[in-house]
Amino acid sequence: MTAPFSGGCTCGSIRYVCSRAPVAMLNCHCLDCQRSSGAPFASGFIVRVSDVAITGTPKTYSVRAGSGSLATRSFCFDCGSPLFTRGEAAPGVMSIRFPTLDNLSEFRPMLDIWTSSAQPWVCLSQEIPHHPRSP
Ligand SMILES: [Zn+2]
Ligand SMILES: [Zn+2]
Numbered sequence: 001m002t003a004p005f006s007g008g009c010t011c012g013s014i015r016y017v018c019s020r021a022p023v024a025m026l027n028c029h030c031l032d033c034q035r036s037s038g039a040p041f042a043s044g045f046i047v048r049v050s051d052v053a054i055t056g057t058p059k060t061y062s063v064r065a066g067s068g069s070l071a072t073r074s075f076c077f078d079c080g081s082p083l084f085t086r087g088e089a090a091p092g093v094m095s096i097r098f099p100t101l102d103n104l105s106e107f108r109p110m111l112d113i114w115t116s117s118a119q120p121w122v123c124l125s126q127e128i129p130h131h132p133r134s135p
Contacts, residue, residue, distance in 0.1 A: 001025070001045070001107070007100040009076035014056035014083055016096070022047050023093065027109050029118035032063055036073055036082055037097070040119045043109055044085070044095045052094065058083050067134055111135070 001021050008015035022045035033042035058074035065071040069089040075082045085095045098107040112124055116132035124130055 005101065005103065005106060007096070007102050008056075009058075009079050009081035009083060009100060011076060011079035011081075013078050014054065014058050014076050014081075016052055016054045016083075016100075018047050018052050018096075020048065020051040025098070025107055025110050027112045028114055029112065029116075029122070030065065030114035031117050032065055032071065033114070034117075034119075036063075040122050041112075042082075043098045043107065045098060045107065046093050046095050049086070049092055049094050052096075054084075 003021045004017055004019050006015065006017045025045040027041050027043045029041045034040060036042065059077040060072050060074045062070055062072045065087065067089065069087055071085055071087045073082065074084045081100060082097045083100055084097075098104065101107060109125075109128060111128050112118070112130045113134050114132070115124065115130045118124065
C-alpha cells in the first residue's frame with residue numbers, strides 16, 4: 001500500500017489518514033471478527049498508532065478476544081461502519097477494517113489468522129499462509 005493513504009466510514013463522520021504503509025494486511029477468522037463484521041471473517045490491516053491521524057469520534061466497544069486479552073473495537077455511531085480495533089496486548093498498533101479505505105484496490109491480504117475458528121464453508125486462498133491462531 002502506498003503511503004500516505006486515507007479512508008473513513010460510509011457517512012464520512014469519521015476519517016483517517018495513515019502516514020506510513022501498513023505493517024501487515026490480513027484476514028481474521030476469530031469469532032469476534034465474525035460477529036463484529038457480520039461476515040464470515042474480517043479483513044484489515046495493521047498500522048502503528050503513531051502513524052494514524054483520526055478525525056471524528058467513533059463509538060467504542062470492548063470485548064475479550066479469542067486470545068483472552070481485551071480488544072476495543074470502534075465504529076461510527078451514525079452509519080455503523082466498523083473502523084478500528086485496538087488490543088491491550090499490543091498498544092502500539094491498531095487494525096483498520098479494509099472496506100473503509102478510499103482506494104480498496106490497494107488492499108492485498110498477506111495471511112489468514114485464527115483459521116482454527118474459520119467456518120468450514122469459507123474458501124481460503126492457498127497462496128498465502130494460514131495460522132490456526134494469531135502468529
Ligand atoms: Zn459514519
Ligand atoms: Zn479477529
